[in-house]
Amino acid sequence: MTVLEEFVNTFSRLPGIGRKTAQRLAYHFLQVEQSVANNFADQIHRLRASTIHCNHCGCYSESEECPFCNDPNRDRTQLCVVAWPQDAANIEASHAYRGLYHVLSGVIAPLDGVGPEDLYLDLLEERIKTENIQEVILATNLSPEGDATALYIQRLLNNYPITISRIASGLPVGSELEYADQQTLSRSLKGRILLSSRGS
Amino acid sequence: MTVLEEFVNTFSRLPGIGRKTAQRLAYHFLQVEQSVANNFADQIHRLRASTIHCNHCGCYSESEECPFCNDPNRDRTQLCVVAWPQDAANIEASHAYRGLYHVLSGVIAPLDGVGPEDLYLDLLEERIKTENIQEVILATNLSPEGDATALYIQRLLNNYPITISRIASGLPVGSELEYADQQTLSRSLKGRILLSSRGS
Numbered sequence: 001m002t003v004l005e006e007f008v009n010t011f012s013r014l015p016g017i018g019r020k021t022a023q024r025l026a027y028h029f030l031q032v033e034q035s036v037a038n039n040f041a042d043q044i045h046r047l048r049a050s051t052i053h054c055n056h057c058g059c060y061s062e063s064e065e066c067p068f069c070n071d072p073n074r075d076r077t078q079l080c081v082v083a084w085p086q087d088a089a090n091i092e093a094s095h096a097y098r099g100l101y102h103v104l105s106g107v108i109a110p111l112d113g114v115g116p117e118d119l120y121l122d123l124l125e126e127r128i129k130t131e132n133i134q135e136v137i138l139a140t141n142l143s144p145e146g147d148a149t150a151l152y153i154q155r156l157l158n159n160y161p162i163t164i165s166r167i168a169s170g171l172p173v174g175s176e177l178e179y180a181d182q183q184t185l186s187r188s189l190k191g192r193i194l195l196s197s198r199g200s
Numbered sequence: 201m202t203v204l205e206e207f208v209n210t211f212s213r214l215p216g217i218g219r220k221t222a223q224r225l226a227y228h229f230l231q232v233e234q235s236v237a238n239n240f241a242d243q244i245h246r247l248r249a250s251t252i253h254c255n256h257c258g259c260y261s262e263s264e265e266c267p268f269c270n271d272p273n274r275d276r277t278q279l280c281v282v283a284w285p286q287d288a289a290n291i292e293a294s295h296a297y298r299g300l301y302h303v304l305s306g307v308i309a310p311l312d313g314v315g316p317e318d319l320y321l322d323l324l325e326e327r328i329k330t331e332n333i334q335e336v337i338l339a340t341n342l343s344p345e346g347d348a349t350a351l352y353i354q355r356l357l358n359n360y361p362i363t364i365s366r367i368a369s370g371l372p373v374g375s376e377l378e379y380a381d382q383q384t385l386s387r388s389l390k391g392r393i394l395l396s397s398r399g400s
Contacts, residue, residue, distance in 0.1 A: 002245055007243050010243050025216070040241075044207075048238075051203055062202055
């Protein structure tokens with residue numbers, strides 16, 4: 001196997017990158033200036049060297065306390081529970097949330113051998129006890145594992161004097177009823193939002 | 201800008217990689233073992249360090265003479281002229297060609313400031329003079345620049361006792377007439393292949 005073939009094999013294992021893209025990457029790295037190619041390699045090293053998990057919430061950070069936990073302007077009564085740090089980053093990009101985060105570092109998935117004890121649930125409970133949190137928003141994936149994890153946390157936190165909510169499931173913005181799957185439609189109906197009520 | 205944002209900015213400039221894929225890459229590199237992440241960086245370095253251009257034809261190679269030039273079983277009377285080394289690799293993957301290659305390292309593109317003198321045309325003419333080449337297949341892109349380059353080479357080599365051919369232009373395999381663009385249809389008709397002839 002040539003070094004080029006080895007490169008393509010390695011890079012085509014990355015998420016979102018097929019063999020064709022890996023080949024284009026190889027040819028790109030061969031065609032640019034040496035320093036540009038080196039910069040890509042260096043960025044991988046730097047990313048690993050400088051990015052750590054926030055001690056407190058588990059989000060990615062360059063210091064021991066992340067920008068979310070460190071920001072005095074955020075709403076410290078809301079706690080959004082996510083499976084992975086990138087989920088927090090994605091929610092943040094929506095600009096729809098200004099509270100704190102808590103990263104579980106996974107979801108309960110018996111088939112993959114991941115149980116509740118593998119997630120940062122102790123830390124979550126500790127935060128509920130010691131911080132001034134009034135609402136926990138369960139923002140795990142809308143998948144069987146994500147739903148099961150949300151249900152588990154809901155039961156775990158049931159006895160605390162807090163509101164527990166789950167992100168809404170329904171039709172994505174811009175989607176058409178005709179092409180919606182039945183489970184999504186069913187959830188979209190169950191979770192319908194009251195606009196006005198004649199009876200009240 | 202955080203290191204993570206810088207990583208995403210850098211990697212989203214790569215061909216075939218958008219911001220979303222660059223983000224997924226960053227999170228992937230943060231989640232895998234340190235040694236796995238390092239391996240990707242090393243592969244970029246190794247690719248650059250070990251891959252050179254063949255002295256003779258310009259294809260990518262790990263030694264001064266590439267596997268094509270070095271292979272005694274290839275047809276040394278046919279020479280396929282391509283713009284870039286990856287074009288040769290792509291033709292090779294089709295298994296439809298067993299001759300030699302010649303890489304121009306670009307095409308004539310006045311708008312980008314690339315003229316005939318920037319391509320390996322001297323070397324091409326030298327090969328026609330010194331090697332036993334009987335057919336030159338012009339396999340530059342079917343684009344205005346690729347066509348212009350093919351035409352230029354056709355004129356350049358016109359006085360040599362060799363056959364000059366151009367790869368066929370027409371409808372891609374599996375395509376439908378209904379959706380074909382008019383230029384492709386027109387070329388497909390002009391380049392039609394005779395199946396049987398009543399008159400002959």
